[in-house]
Structures are given as C-alpha cells and as structure tokens.
Amino acid sequence: MLYTAIATASGRDGRAVTSDGRLDVTLAPPKELGGTGAGTNPEQLFAAGYAACFSSAMALAAKRAEIDVSDASVTAEVGIEPNGAGGFRLAVTLRVELPDHLAGEAGRSLLEAAHQVCPYSNATRGNIAVETVIE
DSSP states (O other): OOOOOOOOOOOOSSSEEEESSOEEEBOOOOOTTOOOOOBHHHHHHHHHHHHHHHHHHHHHHHTTOOOOOTTOEEEEEEEEEEOOOEEEEEEEEEEEEGGGGGHHHHHHHHHHHHHHHHHHHHHHHTSSEEEEEOO
C-alpha cells in the first residue's frame, strides 16, 4: 500500500473528519435532496477528489508522452439519481480544458491514458457512468 487516507463521518447530516484533522467539514444534504444545503455533501467531496485525481493522472500521462499540459484543468460534475432498484447511483462528467495544441485526437488519447492510471477512474470503471468532455 502506498498510502491510506482515513476519514470518519456521521452521515449526510453531520460531520466528516480525517484522521490527521486536515479535513473537518460540516455535512448537510443539498436542498435538491430535501436538506438545508448548509454544509458540504458527499457528492461534492467525490467531485473534488475525482477532479484533483484525474488532473494529476493527466499530468502523469502527459509527462510520459512528453506533452505540456500546464494550462489544463479538470472540473468534475457528480450527480446522484435513483438506480431503479430502490437505491441510488452516481453519474460523473469530467469537463477538461486542454491547451490548444491538444485539440482533437491528441487530447482524446491523453484523456484515455489518464483514465488508465487514475485511481478514481479505475475504481469507477464499470460501476459509474463517466463522460469526458473536452472544452
């Protein structure tokens, strides 16, 4: 194991804290799900983590291919919806802004390479719909 993050939460309407105390957030369901919206929600945390992770994976893939992606950015949109079986599922859209020199196939190839090394992409593959949009 290279690294293990540890966090404890008391539910969607409570608090989440990492073992090192660096992350300590109030949790609240969003208004769209009947909550107050007065705190962070798990989907926001997942979106922030996936955006950061995919961006780093893209930088690694670019370094391996000797491509400059210093102006790139990733925005993750994480939605929650009924799964048709009484539960819920997530859906993700990754909006990637790439430098002009990575238009077309070069950009697509880079994103595919990033998906192969990103731990979030590897964890969600086959479980969550993930759409990638180049902007």
